[in-house]
Amino acid sequence: MVRVAWRLFNPAPALPQSMSPLMQRAAIVGHVLLYSVALLALPVSGWYWSSIADKPIMVAGLFVLPPLVSPDESLYALAKMVHTYSAWACGALVGGHILVA
Template sequence: MKSPVTHFSRTLRVLHWLMAILLLAMLFIGVSMVVTLSERHSWLVAIHKPLGIFLLLLVLIRLAVRLVQATPSLPLEMPSWQKRAAQLSHVLLYILMTTLPLVGWAMQSAGGYPIVLHDTLLLPPIASQDVQLYALLRLAHTVLAYLLFVGILLHLTAALFHALIRKDGVLSSMTTGSGIRSMPDGQ
Protein backbone atom coordinates (compact mmCIF):
# COMPACT_ATOMS: atom_id res chain seq x y z
CA MET A 1 0.00 0.00 0.00
CA LYS A 2 1.32 3.42 -0.95
CA SER A 3 1.82 5.99 1.78
CA PRO A 4 -0.23 9.17 1.37
CA VAL A 5 1.33 12.09 -0.48
CA THR A 6 2.28 14.80 2.02
CA HIS A 7 3.87 17.38 -0.27
CA PHE A 8 3.82 18.63 -3.82
CA SER A 9 6.39 17.28 -6.26
CA ARG A 10 9.51 19.32 -6.94
CA THR A 11 8.19 20.01 -10.45
CA LEU A 12 4.93 21.48 -9.14
CA ARG A 13 6.76 23.48 -6.46
CA VAL A 14 9.14 24.99 -9.04
CA LEU A 15 6.27 25.80 -11.40
CA HIS A 16 4.26 27.33 -8.54
CA TRP A 17 7.02 29.66 -7.36
CA LEU A 18 8.22 30.57 -10.84
CA MET A 19 4.67 31.46 -11.83
CA ALA A 20 4.10 33.36 -8.57
CA ILE A 21 7.09 35.60 -9.30
CA LEU A 22 6.18 36.06 -12.97
CA LEU A 23 2.48 36.71 -12.26
CA LEU A 24 3.28 39.42 -9.73
CA ALA A 25 5.79 40.92 -12.16
CA MET A 26 3.15 40.84 -14.91
CA LEU A 27 0.56 42.55 -12.74
CA PHE A 28 2.98 45.34 -11.82
CA ILE A 29 4.21 45.67 -15.40
CA GLY A 30 0.60 45.89 -16.56
CA VAL A 31 -0.24 48.62 -14.06
CA SER A 32 2.96 50.50 -14.97
CA MET A 33 2.14 50.19 -18.67
CA VAL A 34 -1.23 51.85 -18.41
CA VAL A 35 -0.15 54.71 -16.13
CA THR A 36 3.00 55.83 -17.96
CA LEU A 37 3.37 57.93 -21.06
CA SER A 38 7.15 57.86 -20.93
CA GLU A 39 9.51 56.06 -23.28
CA ARG A 40 9.26 53.07 -20.92
CA HIS A 41 5.74 52.34 -22.17
CA SER A 42 6.81 50.57 -25.37
CA TRP A 43 9.50 48.68 -23.44
CA LEU A 44 6.94 47.50 -20.86
CA VAL A 45 4.52 46.43 -23.62
CA ALA A 46 7.35 44.51 -25.33
CA ILE A 47 7.92 42.59 -22.07
CA HIS A 48 4.26 42.16 -21.13
CA LYS A 49 3.02 40.44 -24.30
CA PRO A 50 5.54 37.58 -24.60
CA LEU A 51 5.61 37.11 -20.82
CA GLY A 52 1.83 36.67 -20.89
CA ILE A 53 2.15 33.96 -23.53
CA PHE A 54 4.95 32.32 -21.53
CA LEU A 55 2.71 32.29 -18.44
CA LEU A 56 -0.09 30.75 -20.50
CA LEU A 57 2.29 27.95 -21.52
CA LEU A 58 3.44 27.51 -17.91
CA VAL A 59 -0.12 27.23 -16.58
CA LEU A 60 -0.96 24.62 -19.23
CA ILE A 61 2.16 22.65 -18.31
CA ARG A 62 1.29 23.01 -14.63
CA LEU A 63 -2.24 21.74 -15.21
CA ALA A 64 -0.91 18.74 -17.15
CA VAL A 65 1.61 17.91 -14.42
CA ARG A 66 -1.04 18.29 -11.76
CA LEU A 67 -3.30 15.85 -13.59
CA VAL A 68 -0.65 13.12 -13.64
CA GLN A 69 1.03 13.66 -10.26
CA ALA A 70 -0.59 13.03 -6.92
CA THR A 71 -1.06 16.05 -4.68
CA PRO A 72 -1.38 16.11 -0.91
CA SER A 73 -4.76 16.09 0.76
CA LEU A 74 -5.64 18.91 3.10
CA PRO A 75 -5.39 18.11 6.83
CA LEU A 76 -8.15 15.84 8.12
CA GLU A 77 -8.98 18.29 10.92
CA MET A 78 -9.70 21.08 8.49
CA PRO A 79 -13.43 21.91 8.36
CA SER A 80 -15.13 20.70 5.19
CA TRP A 81 -16.26 24.22 4.24
CA GLN A 82 -12.61 25.36 4.29
CA LYS A 83 -11.61 22.40 2.13
CA ARG A 84 -14.33 23.28 -0.39
CA ALA A 85 -13.29 26.95 -0.32
CA ALA A 86 -9.64 25.94 -0.93
CA GLN A 87 -10.61 23.73 -3.86
CA LEU A 88 -12.85 26.41 -5.37
CA SER A 89 -10.18 29.09 -4.94
CA HIS A 90 -7.62 26.91 -6.74
CA VAL A 91 -10.03 26.29 -9.61
CA LEU A 92 -10.72 30.03 -9.88
CA LEU A 93 -6.99 30.83 -9.84
CA TYR A 94 -6.35 28.33 -12.64
CA ILE A 95 -9.27 29.77 -14.63
CA LEU A 96 -7.94 33.30 -14.19
CA MET A 97 -4.34 32.30 -15.00
CA THR A 98 -5.57 30.66 -18.21
CA THR A 99 -8.20 33.20 -19.24
CA LEU A 100 -6.23 36.39 -18.61
CA PRO A 101 -3.51 35.78 -21.23
CA LEU A 102 -6.08 34.46 -23.73
CA VAL A 103 -8.19 37.61 -23.30
CA GLY A 104 -5.03 39.70 -23.65
CA TRP A 105 -4.10 37.87 -26.85
CA ALA A 106 -7.63 38.30 -28.22
CA MET A 107 -7.57 41.99 -27.23
CA GLN A 108 -4.31 42.53 -29.11
CA SER A 109 -5.74 40.69 -32.11
CA ALA A 110 -8.91 42.81 -32.07
CA GLY A 111 -6.78 45.95 -31.89
CA GLY A 112 -4.61 44.84 -34.79
CA TYR A 113 -1.52 44.65 -32.60
CA PRO A 114 0.70 41.63 -33.23
CA ILE A 115 2.23 39.62 -30.43
CA VAL A 116 5.90 39.27 -31.22
CA LEU A 117 7.65 36.48 -29.34
CA HIS A 118 10.99 36.88 -31.09
CA ASP A 119 12.27 39.14 -33.84
CA THR A 120 10.35 37.28 -36.54
CA LEU A 121 7.99 35.00 -34.59
CA LEU A 122 4.49 36.47 -34.59
CA LEU A 123 1.52 34.74 -33.00
CA PRO A 124 -1.54 34.45 -35.23
CA PRO A 125 -4.53 36.61 -34.29
CA ILE A 126 -7.27 34.79 -32.35
CA ALA A 127 -9.94 37.45 -32.87
CA SER A 128 -10.93 39.56 -35.83
CA GLN A 129 -9.94 43.20 -35.90
CA ASP A 130 -12.76 45.20 -34.34
CA VAL A 131 -12.45 48.42 -32.32
CA GLN A 132 -15.53 47.71 -30.18
CA LEU A 133 -14.33 44.18 -29.42
CA TYR A 134 -10.92 45.60 -28.54
CA ALA A 135 -12.50 48.02 -26.03
CA LEU A 136 -14.61 45.25 -24.47
CA LEU A 137 -11.63 42.88 -24.21
CA ARG A 138 -9.44 45.63 -22.76
CA LEU A 139 -11.98 46.17 -19.99
CA ALA A 140 -12.26 42.40 -19.44
CA HIS A 141 -8.45 42.09 -19.30
CA THR A 142 -8.28 44.83 -16.66
CA VAL A 143 -11.07 43.35 -14.53
CA LEU A 144 -9.56 39.85 -14.76
CA ALA A 145 -6.14 41.22 -13.76
CA TYR A 146 -7.64 42.83 -10.65
CA LEU A 147 -9.49 39.60 -9.83
CA LEU A 148 -6.26 37.64 -10.20
CA PHE A 149 -4.47 40.07 -7.89
CA VAL A 150 -7.24 39.69 -5.28
CA GLY A 151 -7.09 35.90 -5.74
CA ILE A 152 -3.33 35.91 -5.19
CA LEU A 153 -3.73 38.01 -2.03
CA LEU A 154 -6.38 35.62 -0.68
CA HIS A 155 -4.16 32.65 -1.57
CA LEU A 156 -1.25 34.25 0.26
CA THR A 157 -3.46 35.02 3.26
CA ALA A 158 -4.63 31.40 3.44
CA ALA A 159 -1.04 30.14 3.15
CA LEU A 160 0.06 32.40 6.02
CA PHE A 161 -2.96 31.29 8.07
CA HIS A 162 -1.87 27.68 7.65
CA ALA A 163 1.76 28.49 8.44
CA LEU A 164 1.33 30.86 11.38
CA ILE A 165 -2.01 29.91 12.96
CA ARG A 166 -2.77 26.27 12.14
CA LYS A 167 0.88 25.20 11.77
CA ASP A 168 -0.32 22.19 9.79
CA GLY A 169 2.36 21.99 7.10
CA VAL A 170 0.14 23.12 4.22
CA LEU A 171 2.54 25.94 3.32
CA SER A 172 5.62 23.76 3.76
CA SER A 173 4.12 21.21 1.36
CA MET A 174 4.63 23.86 -1.35
CA THR A 175 7.87 25.38 -0.05
CA THR A 176 10.33 22.94 1.50
CA GLY A 177 8.35 19.86 0.62
CA SER A 178 8.30 18.71 4.25
CA GLY A 179 4.59 18.16 4.04
CA ILE A 180 1.16 18.29 5.56
CA ARG A 181 0.66 16.72 8.93
CA SER A 182 -2.25 16.16 11.25
CA MET A 183 -2.51 18.46 14.19
CA PRO A 184 -1.81 17.01 17.62
CA ASP A 185 -4.87 16.24 19.74
CA GLY A 186 -6.20 19.21 21.61
CA GLN A 187 -5.29 21.86 19.03
Protein backbone atom coordinates in the same frame (compact mmCIF):
# COMPACT_ATOMS: atom_id res chain seq x y z
CA MET B 1 1.61 25.23 -17.93
CA VAL B 2 4.53 23.35 -16.37
CA ARG B 3 2.68 23.45 -13.05
CA VAL B 4 -0.43 21.91 -14.61
CA ALA B 5 1.61 19.18 -16.28
CA TRP B 6 3.36 18.47 -12.97
CA ARG B 7 0.02 18.24 -11.17
CA LEU B 8 -1.35 15.79 -13.75
CA PHE B 9 1.39 13.29 -12.94
CA ASN B 10 1.88 14.14 -9.26
CA PRO B 11 -1.40 14.43 -7.38
CA ALA B 12 -1.71 17.06 -4.68
CA PRO B 13 -1.34 15.87 -1.11
CA ALA B 14 -4.55 15.39 0.85
CA LEU B 15 -5.87 18.43 2.67
CA PRO B 16 -5.43 18.32 6.46
CA GLN B 17 -8.24 16.63 8.35
CA SER B 18 -8.22 19.60 10.72
CA MET B 19 -9.86 21.65 7.95
CA SER B 20 -13.64 21.69 7.96
CA PRO B 21 -15.40 20.29 4.89
CA LEU B 22 -16.39 23.85 3.97
CA MET B 23 -12.77 25.02 4.13
CA GLN B 24 -11.64 22.02 2.06
CA ARG B 25 -14.25 22.78 -0.59
CA ALA B 26 -13.27 26.47 -0.57
CA ALA B 27 -9.60 25.49 -1.06
CA ILE B 28 -10.47 23.34 -4.06
CA VAL B 29 -12.73 26.00 -5.60
CA GLY B 30 -10.09 28.66 -4.97
CA HIS B 31 -7.42 26.64 -6.74
CA VAL B 32 -9.69 25.91 -9.70
CA LEU B 33 -10.53 29.62 -9.98
CA LEU B 34 -6.88 30.61 -9.72
CA TYR B 35 -5.82 28.18 -12.44
CA SER B 36 -8.78 29.15 -14.64
CA VAL B 37 -8.17 32.88 -14.43
CA ALA B 38 -4.36 32.75 -14.58
CA LEU B 39 -4.04 30.12 -17.31
CA LEU B 40 -7.18 30.67 -19.38
CA ALA B 41 -9.04 33.92 -18.88
CA LEU B 42 -6.06 36.25 -18.62
CA PRO B 43 -4.05 34.97 -21.61
CA VAL B 44 -7.08 34.51 -23.87
CA SER B 45 -8.48 37.95 -23.01
CA GLY B 46 -5.07 39.48 -23.73
CA TRP B 47 -4.86 37.63 -27.03
CA TYR B 48 -8.37 38.81 -27.90
CA TRP B 49 -7.54 42.40 -26.93
CA SER B 50 -4.37 42.33 -29.05
CA SER B 51 -6.36 40.89 -31.96
CA ILE B 52 -8.98 43.65 -31.67
CA ALA B 53 -6.17 46.24 -31.61
CA ASP B 54 -4.42 44.60 -34.60
CA LYS B 55 -1.24 44.05 -32.57
CA PRO B 56 0.70 40.82 -33.13
CA ILE B 57 1.75 38.62 -30.22
CA MET B 58 5.24 37.15 -30.48
CA VAL B 59 5.65 33.97 -28.42
CA ALA B 60 9.13 33.61 -26.92
CA GLY B 61 10.59 35.17 -30.07
CA LEU B 62 9.70 31.99 -31.99
CA PHE B 63 6.40 32.62 -33.72
CA VAL B 64 3.48 35.04 -33.94
CA LEU B 65 0.06 33.98 -32.72
CA PRO B 66 -2.66 34.33 -35.33
CA PRO B 67 -5.36 36.87 -34.47
CA LEU B 68 -8.47 35.46 -32.81
CA VAL B 69 -10.73 38.01 -34.51
CA SER B 70 -10.52 40.80 -37.04
CA PRO B 71 -9.51 44.22 -35.78
CA ASP B 72 -12.54 46.18 -34.56
CA GLU B 73 -12.12 49.59 -32.98
CA SER B 74 -15.66 49.49 -31.58
CA LEU B 75 -14.74 46.51 -29.33
CA TYR B 76 -11.40 47.87 -28.12
CA ALA B 77 -12.69 49.37 -24.85
CA LEU B 78 -14.65 46.23 -23.98
CA ALA B 79 -11.71 43.93 -24.72
CA LYS B 80 -9.42 46.12 -22.63
CA MET B 81 -11.90 46.12 -19.73
CA VAL B 82 -12.27 42.32 -19.78
CA HIS B 83 -8.50 41.85 -19.77
CA THR B 84 -7.99 44.46 -17.04
CA TYR B 85 -10.63 42.93 -14.77
CA SER B 86 -9.22 39.47 -15.43
CA ALA B 87 -5.82 40.72 -14.29
CA TRP B 88 -7.29 42.27 -11.14
CA ALA B 89 -9.23 39.07 -10.42
CA CYS B 90 -6.04 37.06 -10.80
CA GLY B 91 -4.24 39.39 -8.40
CA ALA B 92 -7.10 39.16 -5.90
CA LEU B 93 -7.07 35.37 -6.09
CA VAL B 94 -3.30 35.26 -5.54
CA GLY B 95 -3.62 37.69 -2.63
CA GLY B 96 -6.46 35.66 -1.16
CA HIS B 97 -4.43 32.48 -1.55
CA ILE B 98 -1.50 34.05 0.29
CA LEU B 99 -3.74 35.33 3.11
CA VAL B 100 -5.54 32.03 3.58
CA ALA B 101 -2.38 29.90 3.38
